[in-house]
Structure formats: C-alpha cells, structure tokens
Amino acid sequence: MWRIDNQCPQCGADTCLEETQRLFTCPFCRVKLFITVDDYFRYFLTPSAPGMEEAIFVPYWRLKGMSFSYDGAIVHTGLVDVSHKATNLEFLPSSLGLRSQTLRLRFVSPEIRGSFMESTCSPGDILSTTEKAPDAETPQPSEKTFIGESVSMIFSPIFVKDNTAYDGILREKMTALPEAVSEELIGSRGNAEATMAFLPSLCPDCGWDMDGDPESVVLTCRNCRSAWGASRKGFEKVPCSFLPLEDDGLLYLPFWRMETDIKGIQLDSYADAVRFFNWPKAINREWEELPFYWLTPAFKINPELYLRVSQRMTFQQIISFMKNGLPEGSLYPVTLPSKESFETLRMILACGAASKKDMALIFPSIRFTLRHAGLVYWPFHASGTELIRSDRHLSIQANALKWGKYI
Numbered sequence: 381m382w383r384i385d386n387q388c389p390q391c392g393a394d395t396c397l398e399e400t401q402r403l404f405t406c407p408f409c410r411v412k413l414f415i416t417v418d419d420y421f422r423y424f425l426t427p428s429a430p431g432m433e434e435a436i437f438v439p440y441w442r443l444k445g446m447s448f449s450y451d452g453a454i455v456h457t458g459l460v461d462v463s464h465k466a467t468n469l470e471f472l473p474s475s476l477g478l479r480s481q482t483l484r485l486r487f488v489s490p491e492i493r494g495s496f497m498e499s500t501c502s503p504g505d506i507l508s509t510t511e512k513a514p515d516a517e518t519p520q521p522s523e524k525t526f527i528g529e530s531v532s533m534i535f536s537p538i539f540v541k542d543n544t545a546y547d548g549i550l551r552e553k554m555t556a557l558p559e560a561v562s563e564e565l566i567g568s569r570g571n572a573e574a575t576m577a578f579l580p581s582l583c584p585d586c587g588w589d590m591d592g593d594p595e596s597v598v599l600t601c602r603n604c605r606s607a608w609g610a611s612r613k614g615f616e617k618v619p620c621s622f623l624p625l626e627d628d629g630l631l632y633l634p635f636w637r638m639e640t641d642i643k644g645i646q647l648d649s650y651a652d653a654v655r656f657f658n659w660p661k662a663i664n665r666e667w668e669e670l671p672f673y674w675l676t677p678a679f680k681i682n683p684e685l686y687l688r689v690s691q692r693m694t695f696q697q698i699i700s701f702m703k704n705g706l707p708e709g710s711l712y713p714v715t716l717p718s719k720e721s722f723e724t725l726r727m728i729l730a731c732g733a734a735s736k737k738d739m740a741l742i743f744p745s746i747r748f749t750l751r752h753a754g755l756v757y758w759p760f761h762a763s764g765t766e767l768i769r770s771d772r773h774l775s776i777q778a779n780a781l782k783w784g785k786y787i
C-alpha cells in the first residue's frame with residue numbers, strides 16, 4: 381500500500397494519506413474533505429537533486445484491481461498490480477519496481493514546478509504487454525477488461541544534462557542521449573493541469589456533515605437520507621433505494637442497479653433475461669413488461685466472487701418492495717464506482733449466456749450503453765462468518781469483504 385504526503389488544504393499541516401483514501405480528515409484542524417478527480421490520480425516521486433525546476437517527470441501507469449478476460453468460451457478472472465512506463469523512451473526501466481512502495485508520493489498539481497511529460501499509451505496497452513505469452517493450448521483472450529479504481533499515473537523524475545540522462549532519485553547516469561532526443565526532452569516542458577479537487581464533505585442539499593469510510597467513493601447524508609458521488613466540479617446526487625425490513629442487526633450492502641441498452645441482443649425485460657440466461661424460472665406474463673436491470677456489487681471483492689454475486693443478484697431481483705432513499709441501519713461503504721461496475725457487464729453477460737456458442741459469435745459486436753445507474757441497498761444478516769441475504773438467496777463470507785478492501 382502506498383502512502384501519499386499531502387498538505388492539508390485548510391491548515392497547511394503535513395499529513396499522510398493511504399493510496400485508496402478518498403475521504404480525508406485532517407488530524408490537526410479536523411476538516412473533512414472528499415478527494416475527487418476527473419479521470420485518474422496523478423502522483424510524483426520527489427527528485428533528490430538538483431531541484432524541481434530542472435526535473436523532467438516521465439509517466440508510468442499504475443494498475444491495481446480486478447481483471448477479466450473472455451476467450452470465446454469462458455471468462456477468466458485475476459488480480460492486477462503492475463506499473464509500466466507510459467512513454468516509448470527506450471532507456472527508461474519498463475516498470476517502477478519497488479519505488480512506489482518505498483518512496484513517498486505526492487499529488488501532481490499546477491503549483492508543482494517541473495515538467496510533466498504526456499503519456500503515449502493507454503492503460504489497456506499495458507495490460508496486453510504484461511500478459512504472459514499464451515501457449516498453444518491456451519486460446520488467446522479475445523477481450524480483457526480491467527476494473528478497480530486504482531488506475532493512476534506516477535511520474536518519476538529524470539534530469540538531462542550534456543546529452544546525458546540521469547535518474548532523478550538515485551542521481552545516477554542512465555544513458556547518453558543523441559542530441560536530438562536530449563533537446564526534445566528539454567523542450568517538452570509543460571505544466572501539470574488541475575484535475576483533482578478537495579471538496580468539503582457537507583451535504584449539498586441540507587449542509588449536514590456527510591458519512592463515509594476513508595475508501596468511500598460515495599458519501600451519505602444521514603439527515604436528508606441522500607447519497608453523493610463527485611467529480612472535480614462538485615457533488616452529484618446518486619439515486620438510491622433499499623429493501624425495507626423490520627429487523628435489528630442488519631448490514632446493508634450496496635449494489636449498482638444499472639439499466640442498459642445493448643446492441644446485438646434483446647435484453648429489455650426480465651422475461652428476455654430469463655430466456656437469454658436460461659434461468660430455471662417459469663416466465664410470468666407480467667415479466668414481459670418488467671424492465672431488466674443489472675445488480676452488481678458497489679464494493680470491492682475478489683473478481684470470481686464479484687461475477688458470482690452479480691449473477692445471483694441480477695437473477696434474484698425484486699423491485700416491487702423497494703423504497704427510495706437510504707435505509708436506517710449500518711451501511712457498508714461504496715468503494716467501487718458505477719463506471720467501473722459498468723465495464724464488467726460484458727463479462728457477466730458472457731459468463732451467464734445460455735448458449736456459449738452463440739455468445740462467442742456475437743460477443744465482439746455487442747455494444748453497451750448505460751441508461752441509468754443508482755444504488756440499491758440490500759439487507760444482510762450476519763451469521764457466524766457469513767453474511768446472508770435477508771431472503772437467503774445469497775451468502776457472502778465476511779472475510780471476502782475484508783480482503784476486498786486491499787484489491
């Protein structure tokens with residue numbers, strides 16, 4: 381787990397954040413701020429010498445989270461934790477190695493002096509290069525999806541002097557450079573753009589201090605019972621509903637309820653879904669009118685369980701008893717954004733399709749559009765080491781939630 385040095389935006393005190401932390405409480409002035417970003421977080425490693433002004437920061441992608449791939453027959457799952465250079469400069473090491481774990485990181489912001497190079501490849505390119513070469517027995521995965529909110533960029537410093545590149549941390553010579561490359565590097569000076577913001581964690585509707593875990597990507601207001609995600613521009617309300625139960629000791633787990641348009645497949649109603657996935661249910665005529673939606677965990681768990689829980693929740697959906705707003709009782713934090721969950725729907729579809737043969741044929745042409753996303757809080761009972769859904773249709777090991785926090 382990395383640590384990020386950060387000055388409190390309110391009192392200026394030096395503080396330290398965990399890599400996955402989104403809700404920051406200053407230990408000195410007690411201000412509570414929600415950290416948001418437009419796309420992904422950008423960090424840099426502090427150069428040791430000669431100084432920030434001289435440093436050229438070269439980008440590395442850092443990917444940490446779940447990965448899924450579909451090979452035309454089954455969906456493979458895995459965990460990813462890699463860094464890889466995001467430029468085509470040959471002399472740079474291909475990964476950061478242990479640097480990001482042993483050295484402190486800082487957020488990149490426009491006030492930081494130094495030159496930040498742009499990336500020339502996407503995180504998706506990195507995944508394909510870090511894949512092991514497939515042997516003859518293993519079919520080449522036809523599609524890979526990476527999810528997990530830890531796509532970030534780390535800038536590592538170098539210096540260029542007298543046509544030579546130096547490591548900005550070890551101060552060691554890296555390589556001699558042709559004059560043209562050297563000039564290009566020195567000429568590539570550009571400032572960092574503002575992409576992140578610290579928002580006071582006050583409910584935009586009622587001004588109440590909102591709740592969340594350090595890793596929460598959605599904050600909740602206990603006063604007006606609303607939920608809020610955020611971009612750099614500010615908070616955005618997240619529609620939520622829950623299954624009301626008169627019972628004590630319930631833990632409400634959050635799920636993303638997503639309605640989609642899917643090009644290439646008829647999956648509009650719940651009856652369509654029963655047919656497509658061949659669920660063992662006799663189709664009720666009302667289901668032809670009942671809109672189909674996906675229910676996926678809004679929290680991190682291991683990817684295999686994520687697929688299983690998504691299928692189970694989507695299959696056993698009940699909407700008639702839902703109530704709008706937030707339930708009373710303990711709420712498990714939302715740690716996986718809806719955007720990330722949406723990316724996995726193709727894999728859930730491939731996983732559950734009744735006809736594997738047809739799926740392989742149509743898969744490349746299937747296109748998903750997200751029509752609507754909201755949160756559904758579902759009640760679970762703790763029983764021994766398990767959390768059991770109120771209607772007993774699903775159980776999750778409590779440890780799976782604990783370990784999920786490290787994904």
Ligand SMILES: [Zn+2]
Nearest residue numbers: 388391406409
């Ligand atoms: Zn402070």
Ligand SMILES: [Zn+2]
Nearest residue numbers: 583586601604
């Ligand atoms: Zn409120």
